Amino acid sequence: MESVRAVRHETRTRAPLTGVAGGTGVRVEQLTRRYGRTLALDHVDLEVGPGITGLLGPNGAGKTTLLSILATVASPDCGRLSILGHDPDESSGRLAIRRSLGYLPQELGYHRHFRVAAFLDYVAILKEITDGRRRHAEIARVLAETGLEAVASKPIRTLSGGMRRRLGLAQALLGDPSLLVLDEPAAGLDPEQRLRFREMLSRLPTGRMVVLSTHQVDDVTAICSSVVVLLAGRARFSGTPGELAALAKGKVWAAATRDASAELSWRAGDGSWRHIGPEPPSGANLVTSTVEDGYLLLSGSAGGSDPSGTVGPRGAA
Amino acid sequence: MGHGMRAEADDAALLRGVAAGDEQALTFLYDRHAAWMLARMSRRCSAPDIVDQALQDTFLAVWRQAGRYRGEGDVAAFIWGIGVRRLIDAIRRAGPARPVVQAGWRRAADHGLVRSAEEEVLLGIEHGSLSEALARLSPELRAAIQATVLDGLTCAEAGKLLGIPAGTVKSRCHRARIVLREALS
Amino acid sequence: MRDPAAMRDTAAPGSAGGACPVIPPGLVTGYIRGLLESAAAMSVEAHLPACPACRTVLAGEVDQTRLDRNRSVLVTRLALPDAGPAGGGLARLAERLAARCGVPVHVWRLLSVTPALRRSWLAGVGLVLGTAIGAARFAGPGTGLATAASGGALPAGMLPFLILAPLLPLAGVPVAFHPRLDPAADLATAAPVSGVWLFCVRSVAVIAAALVPTSLAAFALPGSGWLPLLIVLPALAVSAGALALATLVRPLPAALSAGAGWVAAVCGAGLLAGSPVVAYAGAAQAAWFAVAVIACCLLAVRHRVLEFGWSR
Numbered sequence: 001m002e003s004v005r006a007v008r009h010e011t012r013t014r015a016p017l018t019g020v021a022g023g024t025g026v027r028v029e030q031l032t033r034r035y036g037r038t039l040a041l042d043h044v045d046l047e048v049g050p051g052i053t054g055l056l057g058p059n060g061a062g063k064t065t066l067l068s069i070l071a072t073v074a075s076p077d078c079g080r081l082s083i084l085g086h087d088p089d090e091s092s093g094r095l096a097i098r099r100s101l102g103y104l105p106q107e108l109g110y111h112r113h114f115r116v117a118a119f120l121d122y123v124a125i126l127k128e129i130t131d132g133r134r135r136h137a138e139i140a141r142v143l144a145e146t147g148l149e150a151v152a153s154k155p156i157r158t159l160s161g162g163m164r165r166r167l168g169l170a171q172a173l174l175g176d177p178s179l180l181v182l183d184e185p186a187a188g189l190d191p192e193q194r195l196r197f198r199e200m201l202s203r204l205p206t207g208r209m210v211v212l213s214t215h216q217v218d219d220v221t222a223i224c225s226s227v228v229v230l231l232a233g234r235a236r237f238s239g240t241p242g243e244l245a246a247l248a249k250g251k252v253w254a255a256a257t258r259d260a261s262a263e264l265s266w267r268a269g270d271g272s273w274r275h276i277g278p279e280p281p282s283g284a285n286l287v288t289s290t291v292e293d294g295y296l297l298l299s300g301s302a303g304g305s306d307p308s309g310t311v312g313p314r315g316a317a
Numbered sequence: 318m319g320h321g322m323r324a325e326a327d328d329a330a331l332l333r334g335v336a337a338g339d340e341q342a343l344t345f346l347y348d349r350h351a352a353w354m355l356a357r358m359s360r361r362c363s364a365p366d367i368v369d370q371a372l373q374d375t376f377l378a379v380w381r382q383a384g385r386y387r388g389e390g391d392v393a394a395f396i397w398g399i400g401v402r403r404l405i406d407a408i409r410r411a412g413p414a415r416p417v418v419q420a421g422w423r424r425a426a427d428h429g430l431v432r433s434a435e436e437e438v439l440l441g442i443e444h445g446s447l448s449e450a451l452a453r454l455s456p457e458l459r460a461a462i463q464a465t466v467l468d469g470l471t472c473a474e475a476g477k478l479l480g481i482p483a484g485t486v487k488s489r490c491h492r493a494r495i496v497l498r499e500a501l502s
Numbered sequence: 503m504r505d506p507a508a509m510r511d512t513a514a515p516g517s518a519g520g521a522c523p524v525i526p527p528g529l530v531t532g533y534i535r536g537l538l539e540s541a542a543a544m545s546v547e548a549h550l551p552a553c554p555a556c557r558t559v560l561a562g563e564v565d566q567t568r569l570d571r572n573r574s575v576l577v578t579r580l581a582l583p584d585a586g587p588a589g590g591g592l593a594r595l596a597e598r599l600a601a602r603c604g605v606p607v608h609v610w611r612l613l614s615v616t617p618a619l620r621r622s623w624l625a626g627v628g629l630v631l632g633t634a635i636g637a638a639r640f641a642g643p644g645t646g647l648a649t650a651a652s653g654g655a656l657p658a659g660m661l662p663f664l665i666l667a668p669l670l671p672l673a674g675v676p677v678a679f680h681p682r683l684d685p686a687a688d689l690a691t692a693a694p695v696s697g698v699w700l701f702c703v704r705s706v707a708v709i710a711a712a713l714v715p716t717s718l719a720a721f722a723l724p725g726s727g728w729l730p731l732l733i734v735l736p737a738l739a740v741s742a743g744a745l746a747l748a749t750l751v752r753p754l755p756a757a758l759s760a761g762a763g764w765v766a767a768v769c770g771a772g773l774l775a776g777s778p779v780v781a782y783a784g785a786a787q788a789a790w791f792a793v794a795v796i797a798c799c800l801l802a803v804r805h806r807v808l809e810f811g812w813s814r
Contacts, residue, residue: 073691091809095694103688103692109685109686111617122612123686125612126612126689127693130606130608133370140571140574140578153581349557351572352564353550353551356533356534356560360543369568393551397551448539448540451541
């Protein structure tokens with residue numbers, strides 16, 4: 001089982017943070033955060049560049065904690081952080097980061113009475129856009145970008161779930177931030193809404209950094225240019241989706257029936273059985289590994305395989 | 318709001334819809350009238366951002382004041398009456414530091430423009446001697462007449478629009494009237 | 503998006519789609535480009551608003567992008583609370599009033615989200631005050647406050663008001679700052695707006711919004727004397743104490759503790775000094791002032807908590 005152990009070994013990121021360097025990326029070094037006795041983040045090393053970065057992991061892996069630290073809403077217990085070239089530990093650094101930040105928390109609440117435009121107005125004021133004219137223009141711009149012009153005067157509670165997520169994205173886009181932190185932006189949406197949301201994300205003007213978390217692999221495959229796999233508070237992989245798929249290269253095979261020697265097996269869409277394991281049995285027909293296979297290999301080696309064989313990442317709800 | 322207002326409805330019906338709270342009726346009014354409002358405002362104020370602001374303020378004011386339209390005069394005049402005053406407010410809010418230059422009415426003689434055949438026909442049929450008389454006025458006098466007569470502003474409002482004291486407006490109108498009377502008699 | 507059907511106006515002449523009978527298209531173009539002589543330009547200008555055919559010509563010449571941009575901003579502004587009838591005339595009136603008093607629009611908008619300032623909350627305060635005053639008036643004559651302080655009998659009906667008065671501004675504090683009642687709290691934390699500034703503005707607004715009616719209601723009490731003014735310091739002390747405690751524990755327990763402290767002080771005054779009114783007396787005022795100052799110092803020391811939000 002040496003190859004499994006090799007995969008278990010953390011895939012190192014690029015050169016670690018040497019200090020609070022100038023620059024426009026996000027660099028994280030040895031980030032640790034505890035909640036009571038639970039270790040939410042365990043010495044995480046990470047680097048984020050321009051484009052869309054997906055943070056992939058099951059529930060409870062620490063994604064929300066990591067994102068809330070990146071959004072300066074929480075502070076780490078130890079570790080060093082450089083966001084957009086600033087140190088969030090200093091209040092001047094925090095202020096500078098917050099000026100270029102757009103944050104969509106996992107549970108975005110709205111005051112009950114708010115209408116869409118009034119809510120955006122409120123958030124715009126929080127973002128220190130005090131000039132009324134500039135505020136109006138900004139709100140009109142994000143409404144157009146997220147396709148919400150038609151519901152601008154409707155109360156938020158009358159909107160569907162998909163539209164509320166779009167509203168969440170719209171408020172994050174106010175002020176044209178250089179860093180967007182989105183916590184499970186597509187969770188709970190039905191497939192069609194999810195598709196439209198992904199489309200909207202990929203249509204955003206490039207040049208800014210987007211970090212989003214998800215527990216669905218196809219979100220990553222569809223729009224992310226780089227992916228970080230977070231399992232039990234540790235960053236187990238960082239690279240492009242292609243590299244994640246390559247992790248499982250040569251370890252995925254299909255057969256007509258279940259194969260007992262596989263670590264994981266499930267029924268694929270075409271009726272055959274797909275298997276992932278360290279050693280394909282002789283005569284097995286190897287298939288091209290996908291991003292999902294790479295992820296399953298990683299998460300399977302983290303905490304034991306899931307014998308129920310459901311398609312998709314392990315979602316310990 | 319399902320008020321079922323159709324885009325082709327006439328102005329008065331749209332305005333009634335607006336008074337009843339139909340947002341779509343207001344957008345139809347905008348689609349119909351914003352273009353000439355923009356052109357007309359731009360001839361009185363050369364700063365595009367002020368004109369943009371005034372245009373939005375106008376239709377917002379129409380939204381609030383639609384109930385005041387009693388059916389007298391046409392809707393376009395009602396909207397322009399609101400619009401020109403919003404323009405004055407926007408100019409005032411921009412502050413004295415913003416030089417608001419009036420895009421003056423041109424005189425053919427100054428710019429070497431030749432009257433087109435269509436203009437000849439129009440002026441010949443409609444206005445004949447009036448256009449000759451108007452041509453005799455200097456730009457300032459003409460602007461004063463335009464503000465008070467064409468736009469229906471009071472001397473005080475005209476003063477704010479042109480950036481001159483109300484008394485100056487009054488005296489200019491007076492002089493203009495003298496010149497016109499002479500020219501037309 | 504723009505509806506081209508709106509350009510056709512069923513009632514106006516020339517709407518059949520034909521050319522304008524009065525003004526040829528060349529003149530409209532000339533007008534837009536500023537090429538016309540004054541009389542012709544004025545003529546076209548006066549004619550244009552009422553003629554669909556000429557408006558159609560105009561539509562081909564104007565900057566459509568500019569019109570569309572203004573249209574979308576207009577739609578946005580219509581949806582905002584200050585638009586007018588659809589949004590609620592009361593909200594707009596309140597905003598204009600605030601602007602007259604020197605409160606900038608954006609500060610007012612931030613404050614009007616605070617639950618403690620919502621109409622319902624203020625109505626509740628009014629109700630409680632009304633009850634207290636009613637009790638005071640109808641509970642029998644008795645002597646006024648001044649004599650009660652110097653040992654006279656306190657009319658029983660006054661007691662509820664004396665106990666309640668500083669608690670009303672206090673009650674606004676947890677309502678305004680409780681994380682669950684401010685659903686967008688995380689957004690406020692992640693935003694550049696200074697957490698400390700937001701906190702101060704909200705606190706002042708919440709406390710004042712309850713303190714002013716309470717103080718005014720005190721005038722309705724029989725023989726109130728200086729009570730309206732005497733309420734101010736105890737109320738400020740209790741509220742500031744709650745806010746300071748809230749940086750250590752959650753807002754609700756903090757407010758409850760501060761409230762309990764006040765009730766204890768009043769009861770203590772009643773038991774030890776004979777009359778609860780002593781809690782408002784001169785010496786007590788000095789003590790309340792000291793408490794308020796200490797609370798403010800504690801807040802200044804703990805300002806980092808304000809930046810990161812209560813829940814962390």
